[in-house]
Amino acid sequence: MNSAVLVAVLAVLCAVTAYDFDFPILNHYIDSNLEYFHSRQIRSADNKEYNMDNCQHHRRFNLNCCGNSSVIFKDFKDKEMMMKCFREVSEKVGYDHSNPNDTDPFSCETLLRKKERVVCLSQCVARNKDLIDEAGNLKEEKIKQELKKHGIEDWKQKIVDDAVVKCLEEGKSVKVEEGKCNPANMSFGKCIWREVQMNCPAEHRSDTDMCKMLHEEMKKKYGGN
Numbered sequence: 001m002n003s004a005v006l007v008a009v010l011a012v013l014c015a016v017t018a019y020d021f022d023f024p025i026l027n028h029y030i031d032s033n034l035e036y037f038h039s040r041q042i043r044s045a046d047n048k049e050y051n052m053d054n055c056q057h058h059r060r061f062n063l064n065c066c067g068n069s070s071v072i073f074k075d076f077k078d079k080e081m082m083m084k085c086f087r088e089v090s091e092k093v094g095y096d097h098s099n100p101n102d103t104d105p106f107s108c109e110t111l112l113r114k115k116e117r118v119v120c121l122s123q124c125v126a127r128n129k130d131l132i133d134e135a136g137n138l139k140e141e142k143i144k145q146e147l148k149k150h151g152i153e154d155w156k157q158k159i160v161d162d163a164v165v166k167c168l169e170e171g172k173s174v175k176v177e178e179g180k181c182n183p184a185n186m187s188f189g190k191c192i193w194r195e196v197q198m199n200c201p202a203e204h205r206s207d208t209d210m211c212k213m214l215h216e217e218m219k220k221k222y223g224g225n
Contacts, residue, residue, distance in 0.1 A: 065211035066200035136182025
């Protein structure tokens with residue numbers, strides 16, 4: 001059994017969190033950014049004079065396959081806020097990069113902790129932008145205002161506007177486990193991203209191999225054109 005299959009089997013065997021990590025390409029994108037900030041946290045901890053801007057970036061990829069502007073996941077570019085949240089979340093969840101028990105890639109506990117970190121990171125970012133309350137519940141009007149600030153194309157803004165009500169409901173309906181971070185913002189962001197990609201006009205779709213694969217996977221999973 002190769003490592004990719006083994007990881008997939010472990011992911012199935014391990015208990016799932018309230019947020020549904022059910023779209024592999026999106027998971028890879030989130031993971032690549034999580035590893036980016038994880039590597040910077042390690043280096044900054046080991047080197048107090050470390051400057052994030054002077055290092056070679058961890059390889060990340062663009063998940064926007066519709067038009068020229070992104071609607072969701074812009075926060076990954078705000079290094080200062082992301083590092084602040086990453087440190088806060090690592091302390092909350094309990095993560096020690098020097099401890100093999102916290103970094104075992106084939107451990108169910110490691111996978112579950114990683115999922116929890118992603119959800120908590122999303123909550124931290126949303127809280128810093130005043131898009132959720134202290135319990136992690138979505139602030140509808142604040143979110144609607146935020147989505148108007150991105151300066152995206154008019155045709156894409158219409159897709160977003162049409163999806164907001166549906167995605168707010170999706171975010172509010174997600175289960176919150178006792179003592180865990182609220183995945184409402186994570187679920188909302190995934191929904192907006194999904195709706196934009198699924199409803200993207202053919203003339204605005206990227207024709208890269210990754211984007212073609214993304215649209216094919218979306219058709220299989222969610223239907224549509």
